[in-house]
Amino acid sequence: xxxxxxxxxxxxxxxxxxxxxxxxxxxxxxxxxxxxxxxxxxxxxxxxxxxxxxxxxxxxxxxxxxxxxxxxxxxxxxxxxxxxxxxxxxxxxxxxxxxxxxxxxxxxxxxxxxxxxxxxxxxxxxxxxxxxxxxxxxxxxxxxxxxxxxxxxxxxxxxxxxxxxxxxxxxxxxxxxxxxxxxxxxxxxxxxxxxxxxxxxxxxxxxxxxxxxxxxxxxxxxxxxxxxxxxxxxxxxxxxxxxxxxxxxxxxxxxxxxxxxxxxxxxxxxxxxxxxxxxxxxxxxxxx
Numbered sequence: 001x002x003x004x005x006x007x008x009x010x011x012x013x014x015x016x017x018x019x020x021x022x023x024x025x026x027x028x029x030x031x032x033x034x035x036x037x038x039x040x041x042x043x044x045x046x047x048x049x050x051x052x053x054x055x056x057x058x059x060x061x062x063x064x065x066x067x068x069x070x071x072x073x074x075x076x077x078x079x080x081x082x083x084x085x086x087x088x089x090x091x092x093x094x095x096x097x098x099x100x101x102x103x104x105x106x107x108x109x110x111x112x113x114x115x116x117x118x119x120x121x122x123x124x125x126x127x128x129x130x131x132x133x134x135x136x137x138x139x140x141x142x143x144x145x146x147x148x149x150x151x152x153x154x155x156x157x158x159x160x161x162x163x164x165x166x167x168x169x170x171x172x173x174x175x176x177x178x179x180x181x182x183x184x185x186x187x188x189x190x191x192x193x194x195x196x197x198x199x200x201x202x203x204x205x206x207x208x209x210x211x212x213x214x215x216x217x218x219x220x221x222x223x224x225x226x227x228x229x230x231x232x233x234x235x236x237x238x239x240x241x242x243x244x245x246x247x248x249x250x251x252x253x254x255x256x257x258x259x260x261x262x263x264x265x266x267x268x269x270x271x272x273x274x275x276x277x278x279x280x281x282x283x284x285x286x287x288x
Contacts, residue, residue: 034107034187041191049191053198055089055169058179058188059277060203060251062267063153063258066163066178068279069125070149072098072287076279083275084282085201090167092174093279095126101149102130104141109185116182121156123149123178129171156180160222162253164188164200165277183224203267204276205252207245210264215241219256219265225249228256 041049061069076095085091102124109115124130124141133141144152153163161180168176183189188199207227220228220243227249230241243265252273257265269276280287 034111038187041195041197049195049197054087056167057085057087057090057199057201058164058166058181059085059201060253061163061165061178061277062203062205062252062254063157063163065203065276065278066153066165067150068287069098069165069178070101070123070153071146072279074098074287076283076287078279078282081282084277085167086274089169090171090173092167093277094174096128098126099146100127100130101125101144101146102133102141103144103149103152104133104137106179106185108181108187111187112185115185116159116161121152121161121180123152124176125178129176153178153180157255157258160224160255160259162224162251162255181224189224200251202250202270202273203252203254204269204274205254205267206247206250206270206273207252207256208266208268209243209245210266212262212264213242214262215243216261217243218261219243219259222255222259224253224255225251227251
């Protein structure tokens with residue numbers, strides 16, 4: 001899809017709404033937007049914070065599900081994902097030419113003086129978003145292959161960062177990006193922790209601790225949601241401690257699972273955490 005075709009497609013999908021068009025153009029090239037959003041979140045009433053969450057939110061995805069989004073090689077149209085994204089706005093997953101991927105500098109990390117590195121970790125997937133981002137961010141973005149995108153996901157996973165799929169009403173009411181988030185930089189995670197804004201939704205899974213836990217604490221220190229703790233073990237009379245999950249805080253990202261050297265942490269489906277964003281399952285397993 002050429003730039004002109006992408007622009008025409010975007011304008012048509014946006015119904016030529018000037019607010020949507022202006023917002024999208026401002027959102028892509030500058031972190032000023034995020035400064036403004038931070039101020040709004042800090043001073044706004046609860047009703048406005050709820051509105052922001054309704055129209056701009058992320059879904060935690062396991063590494064395996066993020067890989068599926070990156071590697072799908074056919075157009076995808078999954079609309080009205082009410083169980084996956086239980087909001088009135090921004091819940092469509094539509095990928096046009098999904099092999100077209102752009103990586104760009106994370107605007108959240110760009111707000112910090114000493115951000116986590118690397119900063120080039122945000123993945124825009126499919127058109128028209130890739131073409132438009134290259135137009136407004138030519139020096140802070142670049143096209144990459146699916147293999148390069150998978151490498152970024154793997155490396156960020158190794159750093160303990162959480163994979164999130166982002167949806168936004170002013171991005172024509174649909175999915176547009178996969179980010180790799182940490183609680184020290186990600187505004188969505190900060191808004192959730194500080195202002196109780198429901199910016200992030202759980203993956204649909206929860207961590208489960210097996211009997212082999214020796215209480216080493218590696219998983220506890222790696223959890224971005226502070227959903228793990230060390231408790232006294234009642235299994236024997238030793239002073240050994242073990243890890244326990246705090247269910248209300250677990251988002252099922254899977255980072256702890258890969259941090260456990262003894263492989264005694266697993267992710268299990270949890271109906272209280274919603275439906276996973278698994279495009280194969282949602283599309284009836286039709287994707288290779």
